[in-house]
Amino acid sequence: MQASTLRALCAGTAHVALLAAGLAAPAHAQTNAAPPRADEAVAIDTIIVTGSRIQRRDADAVGVVTTLTEQDIKNSGANSVGELLQKLPSAGVSLSSNGTQGTSYGASSINLRYLGGAEGSGNRVLVLVDGHRWVDGVGQRGFRDFVDLNTMPLGMIEGAEVLKDGASAIYGADAIAGVVNLKTLRDFDGVKVQAKYGVSSHGDGASYSGVANFGKRFDKSALIVSLSYVKDKPILTADRDLTRVTLVPTTSVGTSPNGLYILPGLSNNTYFGTPAGFAASATPAALTAGSTIGSGSAADDAFHTASLPGDYYNTQAQGIYSTGPSERYGIYGRFTSDLTDKIRLKVEGLFNERKSDQLFSPVLLDIGGSAGTIRGFAISSKQAYNPFGVANGVPAANALGFAANQAWRIRKVMNEVGNRDNVQDVKTYRIAGGLDGEFSLLGRDWKWDVYGLYSKNKIQTQALNSVNYDNLALGLSDACATAAGCTPINLFGTMTSAQAAYIRYTARESNQTEIYDVTANVTGELFQLPAGPLSIAAGYEHRTNKALDTPDAFVNALPTYIPTPAAGAAYASNTTTTVQTRSPTKGQYSLDEVYVEAAVPLLKDAALAKSLDVSLAARYSDYDTVGGDSTFKVGVGWKPINDILVRGTYSQGFRAPSILELYQGGRQTSFQGADPCNGGASANPKLPGCVGVPTGYNQANYNLNGLIPGTISGNTKLKAETADTYSAGLALKPRFLPGLTATIDWYEITVHDAIASQSATQILSLCAQQGGVFCGLVTRDASTGAITNLVQGVQNLSQIKTSGIDSTIRYEFSTDLGRFAAVLDTSYLESFKTTSPNPAGGAPIVDERAGKGDQPRATYPHWKGQTSLGWNKGSWNALWRGRYIGGSTDVTNPVKDAHTKAIFYNDLEGGYQFDKYDTAVSVGVSNLFDKAPPASYANAPINYDIYTYDARGRYAYVRVSAKF
Template sequence: MTRGLHRMPVLNLRALRAGTAYAALLAGALATPALAQTATAPAAQAADAVEEIIVVGSRIQRRDADGVGVVTTITEQDLKNSGAGSVGELLQKLPSAGVSLSTNGTQGTSYGASSINLRYLGGAEGSGNRVLVLVDGHRWVDGVGQRGFRDFVDLNTMPLGMIEGIEVLKDGASAIYGSDAIAGVVNIKTARDFDGVKLTAKYGATTHGDGQSYSTMANFGKRFDKSAILVSASYVKDKPILTTSRDLTRVTLVPVTAPGTSPNGLYILPGLSNNAYFGTPTGFATSASPVAFTAGATIGSGALADNAYRTASLPADYYNTQAQGIYSTGPSERWGVYARWTTDLSDSVRFKAEGLFNQRKSDQLFSPVLLDIGGSAGTIRGFSIANNQPFNPFGTANGVPTANALAFAANSAWRIRKVMTEVGNRDNVQDVKTWRIAGGFDGELNLFGREWSWDVYGLYSKNKIDTQALNGVNYDRLALGLGPNCATTAGCVPINLFSPMTAAQAEYIRFTARESNQTEIYDFTANITGELFQLPAGPLAIAAGVEHRKNKASDSPDPFVNALPTNIPTPASGSAFASNTTTTAQTRIATVGQYSLNEIYAEAAIPLLKDVPLAKTLDISLAARYSDYDTVGGDSTVKVGVGWRPIEDILVRGTYAQGFRAPSILELFQGGRQTSFQGTDPCNGGASANPSLPGCTGVPTGYNQVNFNLNGLIPGTISGNTKLKAETADTYSAGVAIKPRFAPGLSLTVDWYEITVRDAISSQSATQILNLCAQRAGVFCDLVSRDASTGAITNLLQGVLNLAEIKTSGVDTTLRYDFSNDLGKFAAVVDASYLESFKTTSPNPAGGAPIVDERAGKGDQPRSTYPHWKGQASFSWTGGSWNALWRGRYIGSTTDVVNAVKDAKTKAIFYNDLEGGYQFERYDTAISVGISNIFDKAPPASYANAPINYDIYTYDARGRYGYVRVSAKF
């Protein structure tokens, strides 16, 4: 087995410095990580007893599915009634789900992917990397992304038609399934074999006239004498919702206190202040009083050039980037085919072969590039504009005498900020293809005089993404077009940044970054299960198995993006005012990594008592697993469960499980990459406004983060860490399940859980890093770089470390009642989760007591909403051919950032859905009409999530949504 790290040649010096500098910082310089986020779903139900079944959370076949683990089952009918257009949308509505990637909006890092994050325990940005996602009990390939591969399963790689049901185990299962199962397990169950054709079509749209969604599924099945074939084809298309289409998202909640970047530009041009030739006043075009171009004006020649410019001010120079075609929910198109063939090779041996192809196309539209360049000022430095540049209004080309002409040199503190509307809206485009082939044998054999079941299974799967980042700016060409060498360079187009550009100029500097990355998985498993011998209370059943797995990933950034510029001074040239950046695209070190492992496990179900006083039954389940990784070595985990029925109506259950998660390829090997963080800078207002924050020393008075970059987004670098070790966990759960015989159809479950993750692999949020720097200064500020003259953050370094401990606890409860009368069949479900605590404890780099961050009940960080209460309920009726359903969903209140615009609270919200349908006898045709969010509730406003003003991974801005669904069977 090969230990997995190969890195391609490093071309971008800044990215390299950022990626390696992190390892040189003190491990304790990072404190509490920003974790997780939220979602929502239909009424699910607890698993009922079924004949001879394997329920997720156990490999043992048994007749009693009322196991000691907390399992939620989502049926095929639940899938149909949910109104959801994807597996992720359905799972994210579960009360136990935390912040999960969704909506494909411009804000966030979904890039068209969808994840499930149970118990809020996934990594930052709702990645779900502590949830194990299986398909029919087997692993699925990791996801890919716009800016590098992922370390969690992208649920949008699964064609919807292949799915017949879902099981969710909400406690640790590493001893049974291995790494990644710390927060729980989601098992996707594929469609069963059948004869005939099943067709489903659905159309939906919001009452705002957008967000249209189309989906079709066609399943064909045929059973033969000893074999069966199933083919499923799915197609889903979702159209976008713009931020301008909803009141909440139209304008950022953060007040604009100074003129920001606009198409009219903000110009700081040394030499114009108190210039006698141009007749400008003192302070004109200085950093304190930048000037803007007057839209529609004509630049006068010679001394009249300055007349086209005026001191920028509000509201005249207010510009709303949110109104520039930005997606609140982006478009996505997915189609996929799944096929399975099974055959009986003998009376006791069967063979199965499976194949899948899925393709997703998605994109996110952003406002045009917010250019910020200059000589010794600006975000990207080292540019120069000669006094004879063709479009320099203060130069000789505009009739200014040589003695009076102004040049703007690379060592001069000039600066131009401008929204590049002529270049067009930036657009990130993804094309994701997923392949999967798998097959295996299963059967029965006789051992020790008893029947045993066995299976062997192998799979290979690959995820590959090709991305484009359209309408960026080529800084190298821009520098050439502004500089003195343009006239002597073939094909060069002189650039005008002082007034609107021509189409030819925009085309010359327009840049499209093209990149790709991929993930692969090879997996082989073998299992056996059966009854070893008979005990007085029943048979002792066991399961055992082995697994070998290899995961691989590679990332191929655009080589030109990572190359050093040739027309801008670089550090290699020794220039004090230099740039490593060739384009507006974010740099990233190309990376290839892999790891391999071998595992062995055993599980036992032991009946201790049966039909004795105070013990209708008493059962124990035991499991143990040993995992050996070529990256972090070996470790073992165990799980113990107890189920006690004092009487038939009551099951008292409890589990203890050890968890184990090896660091992913992404966490280990990811090269330094540029990114933009959403967060709040505590140094807003400058040092004078924050005298109690030592880390704000030197920040100029009046500094406001929102005036820099895109709506105040923070430029930064993310890096992997090859020194990581595996994280471990302890999960405790205890609960009761009640099914009273005097009330058939009534059931109540209440389960408490506590999960502690040690050596947790995580990173701080941008806000946490900034707060530590502001409050403590010193080593805490080593991760934050600022421009000394403006206070603007130029780079924030975020990496992964084994960050001490995460501890969460809470209670899940489900009440269900099914009954019938003369009016028909009724089913009522109430499902709720209470998050008691979500606490991260990290070492204090300054010494002293550890740093503790309690997140439960808070929503004061971007895309990190942790309400104490979440719940859903449903009430359904079926009478003859008619049916109706009501669904309700509740997300509790949380805190918000303290601010002057609204109260420091994000309000609770309750959604209501209705659906009705009719079943025709002919072809089992069913027609359903539904309305989701019937009262058109907008997400609660959140200052922490400006500029989009709501947590896109917890709520959606779709509003009232109507749909029609038709299905038939032939």
């Protein structure tokens, strides 16, 4: 580790954090919450484990639940709730990292079983806080339809439970893949503080975080206030070997600050003395670096025919973030009071603010007349900075102008305008409250609760240093000379600061989501059966979700100085800036739901049945968008002896389309994907969809690092998706080996009418391999082959079917050397198949993803696991953690084998507990051996899946906590 890193680490001990990802063992039904500490002793008569609304003294009939305790959280090295959950082996691709090659834009999600929506958004995972709903997220380019875990202040979370077998019948929609229930602080007296500082061995990616929790118990009430702060600093792609240069080989000259010029009239021009083919489409010209453009006939001397390697330019070295910066502030407060002996009041309030940004390379300009990505521009022979015009001393008879109906084109990296920067400011508000209590009915005690909440997420975004096409067009035209405030633009050399300022544009947008939710529940025992009480829970919920997206009006307006579609020009454009356009979106839906759940003990202390329990649940959901539907769940738990629990569940899932999926207006975007037609038709003679693509074509040479321009939109004709989930498992707790528990569970989930869209790579592959109707979603430039638009729309695909096995072994034991705790937690993804209709008819198209990583940000290894060995003796403690991500396939490529390697991370932590103020100091190192992510050609240009791995490398941290 570098000395500077050690100095920074030591200097940062006063900085602060609470939550981090650690290893938590999935616990079977009997796992209870961690026992209260001595200063927090309270009577606990009943508990609720995620997966059931029924309150009971134990949870033997509840399915498998992964429990993250307060100690698990403290003993880990992450900086957010999302990172905490995303390291679970059962978690799939989830939004994270805030890098410029992804779409997280500072948000964080949890995607169980890989069943989340686009890029692991997590919209098939229900995220609850103390059993209640959370508001949907917001984003840089419109609102989201999943919970953003970065809207939760760190200090408010004390534990978590993850149910992975589906629970729509118990909790409602969105629980197809499972439920994550985050638990807030328990009441306490005093002050708890924690501070954490960490930094990578490269000296970057530093993080500062801290929590201060204040608690006070009164005679019949309690108050908690939690303050949280987190700051993460960025990591640049240029600062890691893996991400410094794209893996995609450069086969032709790409865009650079020296420009690429296709200028009709310069080929074989007698006046300028240029050879045949000079500045033609097949041999564009570039400005020679450091040269000065001569006047008159010498103007061409500053230009040369672009070629490799001399004109290679690496856009990855432009200050691009591999991991972007983020800063979060949060405050959470809760007041509880016993209004009577049987009625309690709870009121909660929360505010959280996140500021984040993503730095991109400068705009890669691509304009022209009837060529280029954005067309309809013209450069007069009289324009002030046209080197081949009269302003540069060229006689009028020899001067060249470039008209809007000519196939001229200029591509240039706009360094003078500056790096593009997307900036987010997200504010989350939440107020909630309720009553709960007990009553007696039919000689039995019952519990009830009512709860209401309102929450709102709102984001203000900026897209800095984009280019105003309207001002650029005016600045290139004759009209600039007489237009008030116009600055003539030089695209043939270095622009002045005034020129850059004239065409620079900052887009300002906002979007928001809201939730109104009211719930009521009752639970108790109906009557006594021979094996125990028949317990039930029932309830009602009314919920309204709203969303509003207000994009920048100028960005979405038609340009003034470029021909528009209304003008009827074939070279028309309908965009005013380089910022992606989208239509305003507004939508909402409301629903009413009722449910009932029963826990039925069938046998107890019988032959070969120490216990046999059945749990049943049913829910009816009525949406004002897609109507009503019912879901059911049944679970069985059988103990032939006390040491063995055999369990199984069947559940039905239901998810109505979200506001985003229904109403999202057409939105421009950029897809990451591999074009099978690279090399052109001649290099791909067996691919009918590549016919007409020019030889030597490579999508990587177009747009931003080869990103594919496209359009996505909602679909108001969507219907609800349903699911069937089966699980079966075994839990062992042998009496002959105290401290050992082992579980193994199989699952199979089938989502019917799944709401999804094919990836850009899938769409391109179908087009290339099948041609014809399969290419209807792909538009190419006829002269260059470059993809100019790829349409991706959500639809009800036939089905998604996934299956696998989870297992956990935990062993805790004491020796003369101290107390040890060992855990091994693994997840095997057997299959993940998406079946979609064949647009040409015939057999459906089946895509098996298990074991593959050949699509951007979509790695599906068969095996994932984590393990740990903890030790403590007296005031000392230590922990080793290991995390494994199995290998997967990569796309076939010319620079590496078609395989993404497996990786194993090692973490170490040690600490000491002081008596005074219960002060604890821990020092740790994550990724001890500085493992870089496995290289992935499919994820070029950043070269790794940012939603599965991170490029931070070795990371050292120190954590200090105390109680007063």
